[in-house]
Amino acid sequence: MVGACLVVAGRLAAQNAAAPPSSALPPLSAPPVENVQLLTNPGFEEPDTGWRFAEWVQREGASDKRVAASTVYSPDVIHTGRTALCFDHSMVGPERLLGLRQVLTREQLAPYDGRRFRVSAWFWLAKGPPYYQGTLCVRQWNGVAPGPFGGTALPIGGSQGEWFYCAREFDFRLADTQRADVNVWLPNVPEVSQAPRIFVDDAQLEVLADPPLNVELLCGTTVFQPDDRLPVRVEVAEAVWQQALTGLRWNVTTPDGLRSLAEGDATLSAPTSLAEVRLPRLADGSYAVRFALGRAAGERTHEVLIPFRRATGPFAR
Structure with missing residues (x-):
């Protein structure tokens, strides 16, 4: 018994x-x-919707919607839907950092103060070094300090030819947040012949039910x-x-x-x-x-x- x-x-x-x-x-x-999805166009199905592209150091002719030909919506490799976002470092120099950002206002975030959040994305390395790693992060800004005062960051990456899921849960505290942003940062590598070509899909910021x-x-x-x-x-x-x-x-x-x-x-x-x-x-x-x-x-x-x-x-x- x-x-x-x-x-x-x-x-x-x-x-x-x-x-x-x-x-x-x-x-x-x-x-x-059913969780609450806070991001617009999380599956990268609608070009010029929700997301802004970034490159550091900024080049002449680049914009927050299209960084030359280095960041594009592509059907070549997808996790779900019709397209994913492709970052091609062969189009930029070895010191460049390609990125992706979506901004959320205080008004969008305020109803979820104190709730459990999950930030996540899917990553595919099509070419490049045997293993590659970038960063997925959420940053909170108060509009006063020059840098973010809160948030979370985690590595995003993997080896070639396979989808990798990267996610982190955290407790969201609104406090003095005036805005927040979700970012993917993907640095180039020193060896030009191994410049990575990366696909990112289904990037999400969810309020967990x-x-x-x-x-x-x-x-x-x-x-x-x-x-x-x-x-x-x-x-x-x-x-x-x-x-x-x-x-x-x-x-x-x-x-x-x-x-x-x-x-x-x-x-x-x-x-x-x-x-x-x-x-x-x-x-x-x-x-x-x-x-x-x-x-x-x-x-x-x-x-x-x-x-x-x-x-x-x-x-x-």
Whole structure:
């Protein structure tokens, strides 16, 4: 017999748990979550819409819409849609930096103060060195200081002939922000014969929607023998909580979530709860816990799959 201990708002709640023989589970019922896209023309489908091109050091005849022939909308390599943005460093000198920027106003950003953001883009290196790296960043400006006072930056790059996804999540604080911009900066390389040709597609700045059910592991993703409890924090979105979806179901499963090794349920008394799932006897390896909400026995809505590893610890007997 396997038990589940659920602590809700500081009190021990009733629970039921059992360890049946390994049994099949239906596919996860996880409806897509709709995030808010803040950028215009994120897929580079409409030339001269949303984005400004940049080159540093600036050359005569360049503009923020077209940097000579070095930055163009191209159908040659695409991640989605009809076109991506192509940066061809063979058209510029070795010290040049090609870039891309979209500006957001304070009015556009203010409704999302304190929310979780994700900046991301897809990158393809068509030619150049074996590996190449540029920068994807968000900068916040207050209109007073000469430089940005906040934001985030991450490397964007990869090796030739493959799409690479680059993304970072961060908490957005409006504070004194008067404007912000999303940028891709792609430097040239010293060796002229290896001047990179790069495609960027699906650059996004998203406000992440609150998931209906969020479960966070509190002690990392590895549970060491002989520990037999997996502590988690369970958060139910307010709109879902108002639907009286207060029943929490869980299954300890194989990594794909499709075969149950143990199961249990409990009734939540608050949208934010702390739970301890007691684990069955497991060999070292990869597993998952599958959580779902429901009103009646067997109902599964808003499911999430949380992976973890079982490993032999220093105190195992």
